[in-house]
Amino acid sequence: MPSHFLAAPILPTVPKARDLLDRLDNLRWDWQLGIRTRGVVATTKPDANHYATMGYRFVGRIVDALSLGPDDVFVDVGSGRGRVLCCAARRTCRSVVGIEYAPDLCRDACRNAESLRGRRTAIAVHNGLAESFDYSRATVVFLFNPFGASTLDRVLEKLRADRDGQPLRLAFANPDASQDDVFRRHSWLQPFDRWEKQIGGAEHGVAFHHSR
Template sequence: MLDARNQIFERLNNFRWEAQLNISTRGIAEVDKPDAGHYATIHYSAVYRVLRHLSLQPSDTFVDVGCGKGRILCCAARRPCRKVVGIDYCEEFCKEAQTNAARMRGRRVPVVVHNGAAEEFDYTEATALFFFSPFGASTLAAVLQKMDHDSQHRRIRLAFVNCNEEQDKVFARQSWLELYGYWRAAGRRAHSVHFYRRTGAEID
C-alpha cells in the first residue's frame, strides 16, 4: 500500500514539475541502435537528489549522456554551472530536447544538444555527467575510454542510474575511476544510482 501511495505521489509530482518547467518529457520508446537502451524517465524527485549529490559548481560543464527529451538537461540548467550539454543518438529526441530547453522556465545557463553517438562525442569540457543506463556494456566501455582520453586527467565525476551486472563489470575495469557513492533501489520502481569520480579526486 505504501509503495502504491508513493507512486501516486511521484506521478503527481512529475506532472507538477512538467507544468512548472513548461516542458514535456514523459513517455517510453525504443531506440533504433544496436546496444541502445529504451527511452524512459526517472522521477523529478530522484533527478534533483542526484543533481544535489553531484554538487554542480559554476565552473562545471554538465553532460547528460542519452539525454532523450531533456528532462535532466532542463533540471540541471536551473542550477549554478557553466553549461549543460545533452547527447542522444535519436534525432527526434534531440529536437524535442531542444524545444524543451528553449521554452523551459527558470533556465540559468546555456543548453546545447548534440545528435550523435556517445562513443564519438568530445568529452574535453565535461566535468559532471549523468547516465540513465542509455546503452549496454560494450558501448559503455567505449564511452568511458573516450571520456578518459578526452578529459586528460582532469577532475570528473558521474552518476549512473540502474547499473546492471555487465555494466558494473565495465566500471570495475576502469582503473581511472573510483566509486564514491551508491544508493540502493528502495521500492518496486525505484532506481539504484552509482557515483564515480576520477581516482584521487576530491568532490567539494
C-alpha cells in the same frame, strides 16, 4: 455484512497509490517548468536501451549529490527529451550539454530547453553517438543506463582519453552487473558513493565515481 466486503480494497494498494502520486508530481513539475518530458520511446539502435524518465525529485537528489559549481560542464549521455538537462540548467554552472542518438528526442529536448522556466545555464543538445562525442570540456557526466556494457566501455574509454587526467565526476543510474564490471575495469575511475534501489527512498540504484 459478508466478510468479503470488509476485505475489498476501497483505495489503491500502497505501491499503486505511490505510483499515482509520483506520476501526478512529475506532471506538475512538467507544467511548472513549462516543458514536456514524459513517455517511453523504444530504439532500434543496437546496444541501446529505450528512453524513459525518472522522477523529478530523484533527479534533483542526484544533481545535488554531484555538487555542480559555476565552472562545471554537465553532460547527460542519452539525454532523451531533456528532463535531467532542464533540472541541471536550473543550477548555476558553465554549461549543460545533452547527447542523444534519436533525432526526434533531440528536437523535443531543444524545444524544452527553449521553454524551460527558471533556467540559469544554457543548454546545448547534440545528435550523435555517445562514443564519438568530444568530452574534453566535461567535468560532470550523468547516464541513466542508456546502453549496454559494450557501448559503456567505449564511452568510458573516450572520456578517459578526452579528459586526459583532468578531474571528472560521474553518476550512473540503474546499473546492472555487467555495467558494474565495466566500471571495475576502468581503474582511472574511483567509486565514492552508491545508492541502492528502494533504500533511503532511492528510485533507482546509482553509482557515483570520480577520476583518480
